[in-house]
Structures are given as C-alpha cells and as structure tokens.
Amino acid sequence: MTRARSRAVAALVRLRGDDTGGAVVEFVGLAVVLLLPLVYLVVVLGEVQAGAYAVEAAARSAARAYTGAASPEQSAGAARAAVSLALSDHGFAVDPDAVTQVSCEASPCLSPEARVSVRVHLDVDLPGVPALLAGVAPVQVPVEAESVAVVDRFVPGAS
Template identity: 45%
Template structure:
C-alpha cells in the first residue's frame, strides 16, 4: 500500500505539526496566565485596601486626639478617613460608617488618655460570575486599628 506521496507506510512518514504551537499557547494562556493575572490584580487590590485601612485608622486617631473638642475631633477624623480611602481608590466606601472611635477616659480628650480608631470595610471581588457567588464569598473584610495618645500637657 502506498500513501499519497508514493512512500510506503512506516518508511519515514513525516508528521505535520503546523498550527499545534498556537493551540498549545492558547491553552496555556487560558488555563494558567489568566487565573494568575486575576490573582495578582486581586492581591494588589487587597493590599491597597489594607494600606488604606491602616493609614485611615492612624490618621483618624491622630486627628481626633489633637482636636480641642470631641465634635471637632469626630469631624476631623471622618475627613482624614475620607482622604486616606480616596487616596487608595476606595471612593465607594462611606468614611463615617467605616470609622469607630473609642476613648480610654470619660469625657474624651482628657490629657494623658488614649483614643483608639478602627476603620473597617469590605473589598468587593471583581469579575466573579453569578454561578460562583454561592460558593465563593464576594467580598473580603479589611480592618485597620490604631491608638493615638492625647497630649498629657495639652491646655483646655
């Protein structure tokens, strides 16, 4: 039996691999590179959220501890949280609801007391399809805590 080229079977048939490299590249891209890229983007977003929460808590505590009245301190703390969150691209987070302030003394802002600030919000996972929503949580909670000291020698 002869093939189309006139050679007998098994006598040096050359297998044509043209086009296989493209198919293999596409398979590797879809199976490996796209999930890795998603993971890198997600981890970058979570890291930015962590920086935002920690920075916002530190600045809120500092702003509150340096204020002359608790009301002024609360307003400054919320403004500091808003700036820190906006700086990292979290414009959709409400600063007033994500901030919790607590004083170590009553009334607040007594010389030598401490002010603790906690900023907590959730980071939405991007591009999660609806059929995965029942298995994978759609948001990751992020929290930042800080304690600021009220100046012991402050004047009232």
C-alpha cells in the same frame, strides 16, 4: 518489506497532514489556561492589599486627627475627614461613619494622656466577581486596622 513499510509510513504522514506549528498552538493554549488565573490572582491580591493599606492609613490618620483636635465636637469631624481622605486616596468611596469606630479609655475623651482607639473596617470587592454569586462564593474580603493615639499631656484649656 522495509521499503513497503517506509512507503506506508510516508503515506500515513501525508494523510495526517503537516505537524508544523502544532507546538505554537499548544503553547498558546496552555499559556492562556495557566496565565489567566495567575493574572487574576495578582489583580485580586493587589486590590486586597490596597484595601489593607487604605484602612491602615485611615485608622492612623483618624487617631491623630481625633487626639489633635481642640474640642470633642471638632475631634469627630476631624477623624471623619481623615478617614474619608485616606480611603478616597486609595480609591475606595465609602461613608466614613459606616466604617469607623472610635473608643476612648477615659472620660472625657480628650483628657490629657488618654488613649483613643480608632478602628476602620472595609469590605473590599473582588474584581470581576458578579454580585449574583454572593450566595455561592465570597465576593468581598474584609480588612480592618486599628490605631491607638495618646492625647497630649499639655492640652490647651485642660487644668
């Protein structure tokens, strides 16, 4: 009885085919299913972090440029140029006027020891998400930073 059973099992194994290489196929399939979302998550987090670094650098540079300018006319242009340069250095091409908000504690803005606050807001596009999904899923992540700078006490031309 055992001999007949052994032959039956051997015949069944031959009919099913060889199992060699099955683990490799399963491993590759499972790796693709698990690693692709993980790689996408790393790419998305990298893009959002790049946006956070960009707005932080832009806000800090714009506040320093604004308070270091000699006149109010030059201060707006200096802040705009600083935001544009900082964002383009990080790979974001946007209009600096659309993402920058400057507010002053004193009037006039460049009076000695006045605090100038610059807020930069940027919507970071998620990579690989088509715009068609805008109504269903978020396709952008908003990041913003604010920096406050103080106008020097000894401003040239101030009384």
